[in-house]
Amino acid sequence: MQKVFVTGVGTINAAGSNFHEFWRNIILNKNCISCLNIANPKLSSYWGGKIGYISPEKYFSRRLLNKCSRFSKLALLAVNEAIKHAELDISKLDMRRVGIFVGNNSGGWEKAREGLKTLHSEGVEYVSPYLASNWFPAAPQGHISLVYGIKGYSKTVIADRASSLLAISHAAKKIFNGDLDVAIVGGTETPLDEWALTFYQSFEERLNFGSSTKYNPFDMTRNGMILGEGAAFLILESAENLHKREALQKRIAEVKGFGFSSPGKFDVNFSYAVKQCARAMQKACDESGIAPSEIDLISLDGAANAFDDAVEIYAIQNIFGDNATKAYAFCPKTFFGNTIGASGAFDLILSIAAMQNSIIPCLAHLKNVDPSCKLNFVINKNRKVAINSSMVISRGIGHVSSVMIITK
Amino acid sequence: MFNKICEILHKIGINDEINKHDLLKDNLGLDSTEMAFFVIEIKRVFGVDIEGSNCEQMQIIKIADFVQDRMK
Secondary structure (H helix, E strand, O other): OOOEEEEEEEEEEOOEOOHHHHHHHHHOOOOOOEEOOOOOOOOOOOEEEOOOOOOHHHOOOHHHHOOOOHHHHHHHHHHHHHHHHOOOOHHHOOHHHEEEEEEOOOOOHHHHHHHHHHHHHOOHHHOOHHHHHOOOOOHHHHHHHHHHOOOOOOEEEOEOEOHHHHHHHHHHHHHHOOOOOEEEEEEEEOOOOHHHHHHHHOOHHHEOOOOOOOOOOOEOOOOOEOEEOEEEEEEEEEHHHHHHOOOHHHOOEEEEEEEEEOOOOOOOOHHHHHHHHHHHHHHHHHHHOOOHHHOOEEEOOOOOOHHHHHHHHHHHHHHHHHHHHOOEEEOHHHHOOEOHHHHHHHHHHHHHHHHHHOEEOOEOOOOOEOOOOOOEEOEOOOEEOOOOEEEEEEEEOOOEEEEEEEEO | OHHHHHHHHHHHOOOOOOOOOOEOOOOOOOOHHHHHHHHHHHHHHHOOOOOHHHHHOOEHHHHHHHHHHHHO
8 A cells, every 4th residue: 555645736716827926825824716707698797816917838849738628727737737746857757657637517618608609600510629629637647647747547527516536536545555656636726717617606606696796605605606717736745756757755734534524415404414424524633533533623614605515514523523614714715706616726835834934814805703613714914823734624515525634 | 822721720829930831630639629720710710510520631831722722
């Protein structure tokens, strides 16, 4: 059985075009949510974590980029940064033992929308053939595989906000079992496209479609999620591979265990939803051999509606007992929006950064904590404290839950 | 016409110098989706139908001649 280490990270989102910039803005508690300029009047007041200018052509050929939707381009940029951060020489790896695992939920809808427009305005013979390989959720996996020549077992996972943690767990298990040496893992999402937003609007009660610029879960004034776009990727490596390339000092975290649960039905009552969420947490603790009392930091999903926030909190209280108010709790995605299929990867990276820098970013918008949400929230200001372990929670529609435990 | 064909190839992302005698697949390395894109653009720009499988084996100058001929 191989130990699984994180050796590199790469990110792009509204808070930064690379991980360094992203972490700096998170530590500054900068709210990177802005008003979206969308012509559709139904969506005109929508706020989101929108990325500004991107320049993937600095690293990738125009020929490749012509074939990519925006979510593939973001993924390529984040992967490029993660590989550099890990100082991984791809050319020296046995590519049959390298995999790519991606979480995504919406696909590249802006290209699908363009294709549909062409279909109905010009005719089927003018629809771009690139549509065949650029709109669907597994497209980034394909584009990354082509760029780096990846030949190992790979996978794309679609499970709403639980997607990327689930994808990362698949990769970790493959390394753990000795099937892969290295895996490029993470998530990418571009939900701020007009068509994608229309799709998400069908779950309006979960989203903040008002004029508020604040995404504030666990607060009495919460008003649903604010979405953000972005990609977050990590490099996972086996201990053996790190020994082989004499890079043990590149370890920045160890993946210890993972738990997943699905209730098997859509409409569930509160107590059943709590049980399912708690089941994933317990499984992650069992697999990692780490008791809840040993966990220093909890990264929250933060759905920002009364029902889901309470489910998450009660599940933590069920598993942690008295320790629920001892571990620190944070939810930094409130600064840049919920990136759905990529949110788990962002949360994992932010937990690693918190462990590495001994700083927990605060929940800046949390002013009036819902009395039913009793946790040790980091509020008002960032907390400087040593952290050795973190539990990352991602939940999704249908009450699926992904939970991962990592250590320093 | 040759220059107009080259514009389509530039749109695909072919940045290298394009020779009149180049073959789309063997010399410029167009893959199947790029070939389909090329055919669609020929139709869109010139209103000329051309088979992708035929294009693969034709030199660019021959494609230019073919398009020119069909436009008459």
